[in-house]
Amino acid sequence: MMPVDTKPTVLIVDDEVDIRLLVRAILESSDVGVEVVGEAVDGDDALAVFGTLDPPEVPDVVILDNRMPGKEGLDVAAEMLGQEPRQNIVLFSAFVTPEIEARAQALGVRACVGKNDFARLPELVVALSR
Template structure:
């Protein structure tokens, strides 16, 4: 019997998934939470009788979000991020096969048997590399996209409950490609970012200099550094490229 905690900020979607899971004889939903915080609070208060084996975690939620909640759960820190005992879960090995099912986790110690650290099955709407990579780093045991068939969700829940790590083939392929060719994301200094942000607002170099109480040539120097790092040769392209890299936000979005 696999016991599941479902974490999703959309009540209708959550109710739907709960209903779906409970049609499966081997699965019972022991709780629901609408946020990462609520999930941690549930775990902090849960008794062994309703302790989950799997936390089905939506990645995109307001508050601390799915990644941070995953990190806390994987460390057994249920009172909130950044507190509690050190993590007892091993780091993930390198992936090489599509839909790999990895060996079970090591046997828990006697003190963990009543409330063993649950596996986190991360559930995403989109195949977002950054968030999924972050979830890996945070210690998640399973990764599934919402576009997967319902049967795959059932199988994934049961596999994670059994202590295994599962990975949707599409996500596996992306991670493998990512590890082969890591994206070199440019690192701008705080000052460079600040100046580029003012450029995006339409300020000229003299205007930026006046606002920051520095010399215009200093502004130009910073911008030239920005151009080098972003591999561009004009301010406009620097701004759009910084947006592509997520360094600048599209204002109003």
């Protein structure tokens, strides 16, 4: 849980640099104020960066793409949640099907957001960080 006077913290995981830059810009420029504490380019990188942070306090939320080279996002989510069951994870993918949503929910992923719905991210991050 985040103290009232601090910004929510986020780790962004996506293999596309333009998506990472867009998500960072949206989060950091939002009225709610979100701090991006790390970025990762694939599943292995995400797990390495996650290991250097102090979950679940930092990051408050992991925004995780599902389709990446190497490990898919849901496999990364399973590993992160295995290490820290209280970690808030948002699956952020262009390909969100009912099957992916069901699998994500079964793992403990907090939300699934389509990449066309990125404007929801700041408020979702704040809601999950409380």
